[in-house]
Amino acid sequence: MAATMSSGVALLGITSSSSTFCKRQASSSRHSVRMSVSLDEKRKTFTLQKSEEAFNAAKELMPGGVNSPVRAFNSVGGQPVFIKSVKGSHMWDIDGNEYIDYVGSWGPAIIGHADDKVLAALAETMKEGTSFGAPCLLENVLAEMVIAAVPSIEMVRFVNSGTEACMGVLRLARAFTDRPKIIKFEGCYHGHADPYLVKAGSGVATLGLPDSPGVPRAATIDTLTAAYNDISGVEELFKAHKGEIAGIILEPVVGNSGFITPKSEFLEFLRKITKENDALLIFDEVMTGFRLAYGGAQEYFGITPDLTTLGKIIGGGLPVGAYGGRRDIMEMVAPAGPMYQAGTLSGNPLAMTAGFHTLQRLKEPRSYEYLNEITRELIQGILEVGKKAGHAMCGGYIGGMFGFFFREGPVHNFADAKKSDTAKFGRFFRGMLEEGVYLAPSQFEAGFTSLAHTTDDIQRTVAAAEKVLKRI
Template sequence: MPGGVNSPVRAFKSVGGQPIVIDSVKGSHMKDIDGNEYIDYVGSWGPAIIGHADDEVLAALAETMKKGTSFGAPCLLENVLAEMVISVVPSIEMVRFVNSGTEACMGVLRLARAFTGRQKVIKFEGCYHGHADAFLVKAGSGVATLGLPDSPGVPKAATSDTLTSPYNDIATVHSLFEANKGEIAAVILEPVVGNSGFIAPQPDFLNGLRKITKENDALLVFDEVMTGFRIAYGGAQEYFGITPDLTTLGKIIGGGLPVGAYGGRRDIMEMVAPAGPMYQAGTLSGNPLAMTAGIHTLKRLQEPGTYEYLDKITSELTQGILDAGKKTGHAICGGYISGMFGFFFTDGPVYNFEDAKKSDTTKFARFYRGMLEEGVYFAPSQFEAGFTSLAHSSGDIEQTISAAERVLRMYKLMLLALDWESFAGIFLDLVCFSSALVSFVHHPRTCHCL
């Protein structure tokens, strides 16, 4: 396997060492094949919002599996999950299930172009929308983590119609629309960035995008693969009160199994085959196992107090890590919304990817390795958001904060020791030089020490 992994960010290239190999997961914890246990804040990159290997989901999957794993034909479960999604995501009147977030974003881009008859699309620097050619321009996630340029193998023609703007910069978006009048099909973005680390939208940024897209007859697309059903039951669009034209979903709606979806206004979605001429298909799309896991996950999220609990523990975790950083003398900033959080080793604030890149990635790598030794598993990249779940306990949070303070304190002491070592070296050099100078003054003909 290239790099020993099947997805780049799983490797430890940016933090050093070899990735741990996981044997099992349960609740908020994971175990590696050597028997070490970790509190997990990756959650399979977001899907495990009710906790890993939930007993009810596993039981439902076992029952469904008795009927088969894939039909390649319509099943009732697709309709059940579709109705659940449509009933709560404000923008979605029709939905198409696929098998990954990348697939969902590929489909929604093709649909936006088909519906508008235009080719150009605006994306934001550091926002990641999967690894389709058109999106690998100033992308986040593993592209940012590994410091890769726009990917080799992507033809120039595939990205020539992709325009980019800094996130939270409405002025640049205005300029792009002015320079490309009548040519822009859509603006696509993560409404809350999770693939450059956690970056929240500034006040009026999303409103500004909604206004400018309407004025220019372009579509607004929210990539809610990460934020959907996580920061609110109806996603970021419910949380911020902004309704896009199209939405992509993934992760949580599959309950830990491979899934993705795109949906939106009926008049746009009716362009999709077989209702319309825009072709998109998938052999395993809407398979009964993924639908079952998604249905039972969403049912759990409907229970009273769910998002209040996620908000509470994520607030405590984020503030605890920030306090630990400041208490031990480190530059650190960060934030959270519901069950999604992040922090950067910089004074901040962080409004976009350029700000995020000012973070001290060397310090993050040291912090990461220290936390791993303490039994805490974060994403092995400064440029990825973290996730909490309903399975995380107050004990998990307290243990994580205590570990963070120990690791950050030890790192600070190490830096002080290195500084003292450098000072001591300079001092000894000065002593030796002074001694040599005295010898030279007294014995200029015989002294060769200078």
């Protein structure tokens, strides 16, 4: 294995060899101290009156008042927050409350919100137009960066979302292998396309059933499910469906059941069994790509899949997605090959520009060491104060991605995660919100740090957590 499988990793210090990076962090720290006073003042008058009014109006206009379900705070209770602006590691809502943000637009804001260089580059690009519906050189530039960074990718196709990327890669896997069935894991989310919306059954060799109204059984009959980290379950599926399985798709580190890492042998086993059965191994790195390491989870763990999906970070905060992999597989995609997939806004100049400048920043010396350092301090701090307050908690991190559960560990799969005290998490979430910390509004979502987070941000967050955990 190329790296340790533990939740933390050996960390390098921030040295003078990365002077540009250090200066930026020092400046950010001074700015954070000024914001800390503001945060303390705003806690005294915390209110969500304007957000409540906006949400009540939104419920008459949009289903549930939101355009993505988790934003409604249904799993944590309380009042959703309407955000007005973001900068660096902080957000401000329409009531004037300020928050240290650990959602980061669900992952893309790895260099911080509204980065000045990215905004300036977008302004210049916008002068040339927002969308061409035709090739532009910026597509070549970002494609070269992605191919150079991600071990499995020899050719790439840009799309407009992670869901679209996972739709395309599934069709491609079936086209290349001329097989219908796909294995996914319980608790791994690959977008809302019909074949992926499957409720995992307890039987290791059972067909999945639709997990949402409107999804016909015919759309999911070829979706097979197994528990994450369950080697024997996957073996049974290959035995029961010999010669029918096109491939396996998974989040190499799960971010949609909370934060769950693979056991040391799990990814190696998946690589081995897919090769033995002429099936494809697909890593959904929409979350983990460019976040665990510059080359994603496949670089971090030293396991190279056949195909990879990407999103979030490669768009620098703008809508984007991509899938890529071995050249012989990717040449099946139209117009090079017969597998059709298209998109009017794919590769648009704004997303390509934001992605390019985001990846450029991540290539600076010590970027990932810094993410590891602050994320380790954050998660270890929260777990320490939680246990001191008498709570059963476990959690972990890799790079700028983390998570914790209100239960004793370990957590190896979604079934383990579901044993968490979700009611307690809801109380913790609402308490942290009042203390000026914005976490993902679900026990079953990973959190994210960024290069804009400072040690002051982390210390304030741990102090807030200690206060809330003692209270609940």
